[in-house]
Amino acid sequence: MFENINFIKTNVPFVREYDSKKSPCIIFRKKFNVKNVNKAVLSVCGLGIGYYYINGKSVTDDLFTAPVSDYNKTLWFNSYDVTALLNIGENICTVMCGNGFFNESFRTSWNHNQAAWRDNPKFILNLDINGESVLISDENWKCTDKTPIIFNHLRSGEHFDSRLFDPNFNTMNFNDNDWHNAIIDKNPPKGLFRECNCEPIRICDEYKTVKITQTGDKKYVFDIGQNISGFIRLKVCQKSGDQLIIRYSEQIHNDYSLQLNDMEQHYPESEFMTDKFICNGQDFTWQPKFVYHGFRYVEIDGIENPDSDTVTGIFVHQDIKSISDFECSDQNLNKLYKIGKLATYSNMFYSLTDCPTREKLGWANDAQSSTEQILINFNSVNFFKKWNTDICDAMADNGAMPGIIPTNGWGFDWGNGPVSDGILFELPYKIYLYTSDNSLLIHNLPYFERYLNYLETRLDSDGMINFGLDDWACPTQVKNVQKTPLKFINTVFLIKFLRIAKIAADFAKNTELKNKYTHQCEKIEKLFEQNFINDDNSCKINEQTAVSMAIYHNLYKDIEPMKLQLKTLIEENDFHHNCGMVGLRHLFIALNKCNLPEYAYKIIKANGYPSFSEWFENEATTLWENWEIPGSSKNHHMYSDFMSWILKTLVGINISTEKPGYEQVTIKPAFIEELTFCKGYTETKYGKIEVEWSRNGDKINLNIQLPMKIEANIIHPENVIVFCNNRLVLEKGTITYV
Secondary structure (H helix, E strand, C coil): CCCCCCCEECCCCCCCCCCCCCCCCEEEEEEEEECCCCCEEEEEEEECEEEEEECCEECCCCECCCCCCCCCCEEEEEEEECHHHCCCEEEEEEEEEECCCCCCCCCCCCCHHHCCCCCCCEEEEEEEECCEEEEECCCCCEEECCCCEEEEECCCEEEEEHHHCCCCCCCCCCCCCCCEECEECCCCCCCEEEECCCCCEEEEEEEECCEEEEEECCEEEEEEEEEEEEEEEEEECCCCCCEEEEEEECEECCCCCEECCCHHHHCCCCCCCEEEEECCCCCEEECCCCCCEEEEEEEEECCCCCCCCCEEEEEEEECCCECEEEEECCHHHHHHHHHHHHHHHCCECCCECCCCCCCCCCEHHHHHHHHHHHHHHECCHHHHHHHHHHHHHHCCCCCCCCCECCCCCCCCCCCCCHHHHCHHHHHHHHHHHHHCCCHHHHHHHHHHHHHHHHHHCCECCCCCECCCCCCCCCCCCCCCCCCCCHHHHHHHHHHHHHHHHHHHHHHCCCHHHHHHHHHHHHHHHHHHHHHHECCCCCECCCCHHHHHHHHHCCCCCCHHHHHHHHHHHHHHCCCCCCCCHHHHHHHHHHHHHCCCHHHHHHHHHCCCCCCHHHHHHCCCCCCCCCCCCCCCCCCCCCCCCHHHHHHHHHHCEEECCCCCCCCEEEECCCCCCCCCEEEEEEEECCEEEEEEEEEECCEEEEEEECCCCCEEEEECCCCEEEEECCEEECCCCEEEEC
């Protein structure tokens, strides 16, 4: 695609140090001729972020390309059909380049300013018309750093001087005589070019201002009513030279000052979540191009007489389709499911980020906790396949994994370990279960082997793994509760990894590795039993996370002692959990396996600390990072697995491990007494599975709609009247419907 083509950049010396008055967007232009056109395809890769125009029109609605990566491993590029944009004769192509993660010059806790690949923004481009390369990136392009975007950093802000804006900058008639020629990049990143085939980031929704509060002279706070990832669209007309300082926040204090919960400490040099706009004396509508934020509230200092049209919240994320939904008689549960979806969307940015505010980083521990619900609720396979490439790229030669993916090199000394590294196994295995596609299991097998060999080098004297994150973000104010020992958590995860590696080896027809992992798994299971199981088959670690993990992963000879143990732990804590992100991922399904789904429901619905209800009482519109109030980040997905529990338990749609990809399902709703009705669906490659049930006196009506080719085992008690595909089902107990 890009053979014998080069990245080009501005002929301005690169400066590694941060300068708050520099970091402008770079604009490039080149004219070219077209004789005839049947089909034209533009292929581009912008580092850090590029936007492309032909004859004054944007090539695409996609935002924030190219996706961040380890640029010395992978360079993601995009291709677009631009046939309709071309004219016979002379044409003009314009490119805008900003910094993105590629060139973050300011210090943060994650050291992107130390990345080896850092340089001025650049791009590579090839326009193919009728099978012939007509336009490429070369030194004949003209460029300038004298642009209206005078500052841009993805995790800090964008500064726009509308006095410098010429709406004709991307058209044929614009005068670029004082621009200089671009230069060839002689030391480009060494990554392989890979086409990005997952859904792009786009503007997916808009939120109008619902409340405006004046907090000072020309200073107002705008509330859009919903926490989102994105930016604002600003409509303003003020005196030329007036500067508006735009600060974003997820929460506010009682006096309407922004509540940032110490997140600014991670940005000692650059302003945190702050855009700036300089007016030109005319009506102007503006939104940033090279930055996004996580926010509900926007404070603008310097604005005059704003109204409800001044600020609109623009929700930006990967344009991935929702494939499942849920509704029941409990409105708070409906609300919780909705905000779980919004929190997930807010963190879909070519990797599964932890939050759109503080970091925007692909924390692998969060992702291992959320993968299953995302595959159930969203058409996310292409998204995850793209990220799987980044995950494999991130592995060090010795098999070590970082806590954030992609990484600039940070995360190998903290934030990793099996709780995080498990995403390497979780993604391909769960994709296999929900789609029957085993290609990633086979692809990742060499990486499984390298990683498992690495773990052998990290065993302590007890033969266990004692490094990495633990049950992260536990409720800290629960009395007399200790965290699950790291050795316990890591041993369970190692068993999980070996089981998945054994399945992958079987698919790859690698008998040697299959036998090896079978033997190792048996060995670690015995080690687990010796160290963590009592003689009465209860768990030695008497707390919710440990017992839940053992039950979830079938690490018992007899479930009854652990069932009683977990039941007692929940009752003693007044139907509240005391789990972090690891424990909560396992707790609800463990309770299902103990035939206690009503206990899981009570925990999800609990009031008081710690609970989702406390978040609602404090105006949460997305999921939070902490159970404490006020906590920190307010838009995380790591506690979102209750959403998969809802679809699998209340709606009752469960896949089969024997016939994955929804070829065979079990329909077994839990008819929780507090609910009067429940309905939900999920879309599969065969069609939509729909389940709806409602109470009718002492009877329950259960209606199921199944597509052809799906084998369904319907399990229900005797007081349930079943209709399947609009026909009354007279059989009792377990019904197999094909």
